[in-house]
Amino acid sequence: MLVAPSLLSADFANLQKEVEAVDNAGADWIHFDVMDGHFVPNITFGPMVVKSLRKYSDKVFDVHLMIENPEKFVEEFANAGADFITVHQEATVHIHRLITLIKSLGCKAGVSINPGTPVNVLEEILPYIDMVLIMSVNPGFGGQKFIETSVDKIKKLRGLADKAKPELLIQVDGGVSDKNINMLEEAGCNVAVAGSYIFGSDDYKKAIDSLK
Numbered sequence: 001m002l003v004a005p006s007l008l009s010a011d012f013a014n015l016q017k018e019v020e021a022v023d024n025a026g027a028d029w030i031h032f033d034v035m036d037g038h039f040v041p042n043i044t045f046g047p048m049v050v051k052s053l054r055k056y057s058d059k060v061f062d063v064h065l066m067i068e069n070p071e072k073f074v075e076e077f078a079n080a081g082a083d084f085i086t087v088h089q090e091a092t093v094h095i096h097r098l099i100t101l102i103k104s105l106g107c108k109a110g111v112s113i114n115p116g117t118p119v120n121v122l123e124e125i126l127p128y129i130d131m132v133l134i135m136s137v138n139p140g141f142g143g144q145k146f147i148e149t150s151v152d153k154i155k156k157l158r159g160l161a162d163k164a165k166p167e168l169l170i171q172v173d174g175g176v177s178d179k180n181i182n183m184l185e186e187a188g189c190n191v192a193v194a195g196s197y198i199f200g201s202d203d204y205k206k207a208i209d210s211l212k
Protein backbone atom coordinates (compact mmCIF):
# COMPACT_ATOMS: atom_id res chain seq x y z
CA MET A 1 0.00 0.00 0.00
CA LEU A 2 1.42 3.39 -1.01
CA VAL A 3 0.68 6.09 1.57
CA ALA A 4 0.00 9.70 0.59
CA PRO A 5 -0.40 12.11 3.51
CA SER A 6 -2.88 14.88 2.64
CA LEU A 7 -1.52 18.35 3.48
CA LEU A 8 -5.08 19.54 4.04
CA SER A 9 -4.69 18.55 7.70
CA ALA A 10 -1.11 19.83 8.04
CA ASP A 11 -0.13 23.05 9.82
CA PHE A 12 -0.51 25.63 7.01
CA ALA A 13 1.83 28.01 8.85
CA ASN A 14 4.62 25.42 8.57
CA LEU A 15 4.06 23.60 5.28
CA GLN A 16 7.78 23.19 4.52
CA LYS A 17 8.35 21.58 7.90
CA GLU A 18 5.29 19.35 7.52
CA VAL A 19 6.33 18.13 4.05
CA GLU A 20 9.83 17.33 5.33
CA ALA A 21 8.38 15.57 8.37
CA VAL A 22 6.12 13.21 6.41
CA ASP A 23 8.86 12.68 3.81
CA ASN A 24 11.25 11.57 6.59
CA ALA A 25 8.48 9.51 8.22
CA GLY A 26 8.20 7.30 5.12
CA ALA A 27 5.43 8.87 3.03
CA ASP A 28 5.44 7.51 -0.52
CA TRP A 29 3.59 10.45 -2.04
CA ILE A 30 2.54 13.93 -0.89
CA HIS A 31 -1.14 14.68 -1.58
CA PHE A 32 -2.17 18.29 -2.38
CA ASP A 33 -5.88 19.15 -2.09
CA VAL A 34 -6.57 22.09 -4.38
CA MET A 35 -9.99 23.69 -3.71
CA ASP A 36 -11.54 26.73 -5.38
CA GLY A 37 -14.67 27.52 -3.34
CA HIS A 38 -16.87 26.61 -6.34
CA PHE A 39 -16.52 22.90 -7.07
CA VAL A 40 -16.28 22.38 -3.30
CA PRO A 41 -17.27 24.70 -0.44
CA ASN A 42 -13.71 25.40 0.71
CA ILE A 43 -10.60 27.21 -0.58
CA THR A 44 -7.02 26.00 -0.12
CA PHE A 45 -4.02 26.82 -2.33
CA GLY A 46 -2.86 26.99 -5.93
CA PRO A 47 0.20 26.12 -8.04
CA MET A 48 2.51 28.64 -6.30
CA VAL A 49 2.32 26.64 -3.08
CA VAL A 50 3.05 23.37 -4.92
CA LYS A 51 6.03 25.02 -6.64
CA SER A 52 7.38 26.46 -3.37
CA LEU A 53 7.30 23.04 -1.70
CA ARG A 54 8.78 21.16 -4.66
CA LYS A 55 12.34 21.94 -3.55
CA TYR A 56 11.85 20.32 -0.13
CA SER A 57 10.88 16.80 -1.22
CA ASP A 58 11.65 14.36 -4.02
CA LYS A 59 8.55 12.28 -3.28
CA VAL A 60 5.75 11.99 -5.83
CA PHE A 61 3.65 15.17 -5.78
CA ASP A 62 0.03 14.06 -6.15
CA VAL A 63 -2.25 16.99 -7.00
CA HIS A 64 -5.98 16.47 -6.44
CA LEU A 65 -7.88 19.24 -8.24
CA MET A 66 -11.28 20.00 -6.74
CA ILE A 67 -11.89 22.99 -8.98
CA GLU A 68 -14.18 24.13 -11.77
CA ASN A 69 -12.65 24.56 -15.23
CA PRO A 70 -9.65 22.32 -14.47
CA GLU A 71 -8.51 22.59 -18.11
CA LYS A 72 -7.48 26.21 -17.42
CA PHE A 73 -5.07 25.27 -14.63
CA VAL A 74 -3.44 21.89 -15.32
CA GLU A 75 -0.50 23.44 -17.18
CA GLU A 76 0.36 25.63 -14.19
CA PHE A 77 0.31 22.63 -11.86
CA ALA A 78 2.48 20.64 -14.26
CA ASN A 79 4.99 23.52 -14.36
CA ALA A 80 4.86 23.72 -10.56
CA GLY A 81 6.21 20.17 -10.34
CA ALA A 82 3.15 17.93 -10.06
CA ASP A 83 3.83 14.26 -10.89
CA PHE A 84 0.19 13.13 -10.82
CA ILE A 85 -2.71 15.44 -11.66
CA THR A 86 -6.14 14.09 -10.73
CA VAL A 87 -9.27 15.80 -12.01
CA HIS A 88 -12.89 15.16 -11.11
CA GLN A 89 -15.11 13.45 -13.65
CA GLU A 90 -17.89 15.78 -12.44
CA ALA A 91 -15.85 18.93 -13.16
CA THR A 92 -15.61 18.57 -16.94
CA VAL A 93 -17.71 17.43 -19.87
CA HIS A 94 -14.56 16.61 -21.88
CA ILE A 95 -12.68 14.15 -19.68
CA HIS A 96 -10.80 12.49 -22.56
CA ARG A 97 -9.53 15.85 -23.84
CA LEU A 98 -8.44 16.85 -20.34
CA ILE A 99 -6.61 13.56 -19.74
CA THR A 100 -4.83 13.96 -23.07
CA LEU A 101 -3.75 17.46 -22.04
CA ILE A 102 -2.39 16.25 -18.68
CA LYS A 103 -0.39 13.48 -20.36
CA SER A 104 0.96 15.88 -23.00
CA LEU A 105 2.37 17.98 -20.13
CA GLY A 106 4.41 14.97 -18.97
CA CYS A 107 2.27 14.14 -15.91
CA LYS A 108 0.46 10.97 -14.89
CA ALA A 109 -3.30 11.38 -15.10
CA GLY A 110 -5.91 10.48 -12.52
CA VAL A 111 -9.69 10.77 -12.53
CA SER A 112 -11.67 11.13 -9.32
CA ILE A 113 -15.32 10.42 -8.63
CA ASN A 114 -17.51 11.73 -5.81
CA PRO A 115 -19.41 9.34 -3.51
CA GLY A 116 -22.61 9.74 -5.57
CA THR A 117 -21.00 9.01 -8.96
CA PRO A 118 -21.05 5.38 -10.14
CA VAL A 119 -17.78 3.73 -11.23
CA ASN A 120 -19.31 2.68 -14.57
CA VAL A 121 -18.82 6.23 -15.95
CA LEU A 122 -15.07 5.49 -15.98
CA GLU A 123 -15.21 2.30 -18.05
CA GLU A 124 -14.29 3.86 -21.40
CA ILE A 125 -11.60 6.15 -19.99
CA LEU A 126 -9.65 3.50 -18.03
CA PRO A 127 -7.22 2.59 -20.84
CA TYR A 128 -6.08 6.23 -20.99
CA ILE A 129 -5.43 6.95 -17.33
CA ASP A 130 -2.94 5.94 -14.65
CA MET A 131 -5.14 6.18 -11.57
CA VAL A 132 -8.71 6.45 -10.30
CA LEU A 133 -9.34 8.28 -7.05
CA ILE A 134 -12.43 7.04 -5.23
CA MET A 135 -13.68 9.76 -2.87
CA SER A 136 -14.82 8.08 0.32
CA VAL A 137 -16.14 11.36 1.78
CA ASN A 138 -17.80 14.31 0.07
CA PRO A 139 -14.88 16.45 -1.10
CA GLY A 140 -14.10 19.75 0.60
CA PHE A 141 -12.95 18.99 4.12
CA GLY A 142 -10.62 16.77 6.09
CA GLY A 143 -11.62 14.78 9.14
CA GLN A 144 -14.95 13.43 7.84
CA LYS A 145 -16.40 9.98 8.41
CA PHE A 146 -15.53 7.25 5.88
CA ILE A 147 -18.52 6.30 3.67
CA GLU A 148 -18.74 2.51 3.90
CA THR A 149 -20.23 1.92 0.42
CA SER A 150 -16.91 3.12 -1.04
CA VAL A 151 -15.53 -0.40 -0.45
CA ASP A 152 -17.98 -1.91 -2.94
CA LYS A 153 -17.11 0.80 -5.46
CA ILE A 154 -13.42 -0.13 -5.19
CA LYS A 155 -14.23 -3.82 -5.72
CA LYS A 156 -16.37 -3.02 -8.75
CA LEU A 157 -13.65 -0.76 -10.19
CA ARG A 158 -10.96 -3.42 -9.64
CA GLY A 159 -13.14 -5.81 -11.68
CA LEU A 160 -13.42 -3.30 -14.53
CA ALA A 161 -9.70 -2.51 -14.37
CA ASP A 162 -8.70 -6.19 -14.47
CA LYS A 163 -10.23 -6.29 -17.95
CA ALA A 164 -9.37 -2.82 -19.26
CA LYS A 165 -6.15 -1.80 -17.45
CA PRO A 166 -4.70 -4.25 -14.89
CA GLU A 167 -1.93 -1.87 -13.81
CA LEU A 168 -4.43 0.89 -12.90
CA LEU A 169 -3.74 2.47 -9.51
CA ILE A 170 -6.80 2.78 -7.28
CA GLN A 171 -6.55 5.52 -4.71
CA VAL A 172 -8.96 6.08 -1.85
CA ASP A 173 -9.34 9.48 -0.18
CA GLY A 174 -11.35 10.45 2.88
CA GLY A 175 -11.67 9.01 6.36
CA VAL A 176 -8.84 6.51 5.86
CA SER A 177 -7.29 5.10 9.06
CA ASP A 178 -5.89 1.91 10.58
CA LYS A 179 -9.55 0.84 11.13
CA ASN A 180 -10.42 0.47 7.45
CA ILE A 181 -7.06 0.08 5.66
CA ASN A 182 -7.12 -3.75 5.55
CA MET A 183 -10.61 -3.78 4.10
CA LEU A 184 -9.53 -1.21 1.48
CA GLU A 185 -6.51 -3.25 0.49
CA GLU A 186 -8.59 -6.41 0.15
CA ALA A 187 -11.02 -4.51 -2.07
CA GLY A 188 -8.19 -3.62 -4.48
CA CYS A 189 -6.97 -0.19 -3.39
CA ASN A 190 -3.23 0.45 -3.69
CA VAL A 191 -2.79 4.13 -2.75
CA ALA A 192 -4.17 5.43 0.55
CA VAL A 193 -4.58 9.16 1.12
CA ALA A 194 -4.80 10.12 4.78
CA GLY A 195 -4.94 13.61 6.24
CA SER A 196 -6.32 13.87 9.76
CA TYR A 197 -5.22 10.32 10.67
CA ILE A 198 -1.54 11.16 9.99
CA PHE A 199 -1.31 14.88 10.81
CA GLY A 200 -3.58 14.46 13.83
CA SER A 201 -1.23 11.90 15.35
CA ASP A 202 1.80 12.76 17.47
CA ASP A 203 3.99 10.21 15.65
CA TYR A 204 3.78 10.54 11.84
CA LYS A 205 6.03 7.51 11.25
CA LYS A 206 3.90 5.25 13.43
CA ALA A 207 0.73 6.43 11.68
CA ILE A 208 2.21 5.93 8.18
CA ASP A 209 3.64 2.51 9.13
CA SER A 210 0.23 1.40 10.45
CA LEU A 211 -1.28 2.07 6.99
CA LYS A 212 1.48 0.19 5.20
Ligand SMILES: O=C(CO)[C@H](O)[C@H](O)COP(=O)(O)O
Binds near residue numbers: 008033137141197
Ligand atom coordinates in the same frame (compact mmCIF):
# COMPACT_ATOMS: atom_id res chain seq x y z
O1 LIG B 1 -9.62 15.34 -0.80
C1 LIG B 1 -9.79 15.54 0.39
C2 LIG B 1 -11.00 16.25 0.87
O2 LIG B 1 -11.75 16.70 -0.19
C3 LIG B 1 -8.75 15.08 1.38
O3 LIG B 1 -7.64 14.52 0.70
C4 LIG B 1 -9.29 14.09 2.38
O4 LIG B 1 -10.45 14.52 2.99
C5 LIG B 1 -8.25 13.71 3.41
O5 LIG B 1 -8.62 14.04 4.69
P1 LIG B 1 -8.99 12.95 5.81
O6 LIG B 1 -8.00 11.83 5.69
O7 LIG B 1 -8.85 13.73 7.08
O8 LIG B 1 -10.41 12.52 5.54
Ligand SMILES: [Co+2]
Binds near residue numbers: 031
Ligand atom coordinates in the same frame (compact mmCIF):
# COMPACT_ATOMS: atom_id res chain seq x y z
CO1 LIG C 1 -7.71 14.69 -1.68
